[in-house]
Amino acid sequence: PVTGDWVALDAGGSVAAVLERRGAVVRRAPGTPTSPQVLAANVELALVVEPLPEPNLGRIGRLVALALAGGVPATLVLTKADLTDEDADGVAAKLARSVGVAAGVAVSAVQGDGLAVLSTMLMPGTTAVLLGPSGAGKSTLVNALLGAERQSTGPVRSADSRGRHTTVVRELIRLADGALLIDTPGIREAGLWDGMGDVYADVEALAANCRFADCTHAREPGCAVRGAVDPARVAAWHKLKREETWIEDRRAAARKREAAGESIARRQRAARRLAPHANDW
Structure with a gap:
């Protein structure tokens, strides 16, 4: 089983079967061209997280492609909106359109900007997954949505603005309103597996x-x-x-x-x- 799977248990409490998945984010397993790796299962929404002030359009497109290929709608989330002098919401909307995504939102976990808008996308009883590189602010975003310092966070390297892995396992987190959120380690490789979807x-x-x-x-x-x-x-x-x-x-x-x-x-x-x-x- 992977994070997000529904399973059937036997009388002893052991996993007897993994139920059929609906909406899965799958990439090509790193190091091999012929094996898949499921990043999250039974997901209704993929939040593609990319940091400002210099978002990587190619990486955004790849992550959106992984989500759409698995039948998972995607939303672009630009973090660290407080670090840019541009109109962060305008940048988010433009980049979202450029990768075929209907919605894009800019957020600042430090100032709280955009969190209310993002929260409306996380419906009670549904599951969303965070996809993005190390240092994008995924765990900081989770803490902001929770209103508590639950996830470990760390600084990015000043030399290249790249982050270190602070989240090392995929974790299913329940938010206060009943929405479920899967936090994932930073994605370094996002190889295609089931095509590009409609990106x-x-x-x-x-x-x-x-x-x-x-x-x-x-x-x-x-x-x-x-x-x-x-x-x-x-x-x-x-x-x-x-x-x-x-x-x-x-x-x-x-x-x-x-x-x-x-x-x-x-x-x-x-x-x-x-x-x-x-x-x-």
Whole structure:
């Protein structure tokens, strides 16, 4: 079982079965192209957490893709709004639109800005999961929502503004209003597993109208994407498309090897059955 799973217990209190999951965030397991890792199960909302003042659009897109591919709606949460001179809410709304997410909210756990808005998204009886890198302020956000210093927090490195792992396990936390929140360790690798979901659905729709089926959206005439979509967003889409193709090829090769191995094993078993025994006279 993973965090968020519902399980059936036997008479002795041991896990007898894991119930069917509805809404799971799954990434490619680090270090292997052919194994998945479930980050959270039975989730109704993924809160993609990214810190200001320099949010990473590529990372946001990846985490949103993981959520949408698992059937989990996503909301962008920009933390540390007190560290930017820009209109943090405006930045959140713009970035959310750029990755195909309907809602984006900027929060400051220090000043309390945006927490009330975020709280309205966490409905009693539902489960949300926090997804983001180390140092994004996930645990600080949990403490602010709880109104208590429950989760350990730590400073980011001044040299590169990257955080250290303070949350080392996934934990299901009950908020005062009955909403459930899964706090997770910082995500360093967010490899695709079940595709990109609808994070680039708008780009895909435009690409279908290009004059050439193999349009690269760079110089070809009749391109419906170039000029209509931010070049950075197109580049991010291309990158994830290449990764999606790569992982599908690796998984197909693994399935082929597995099928070949099973075929060889069957032939070997058949040969052993047909072979004469040493004590046959």
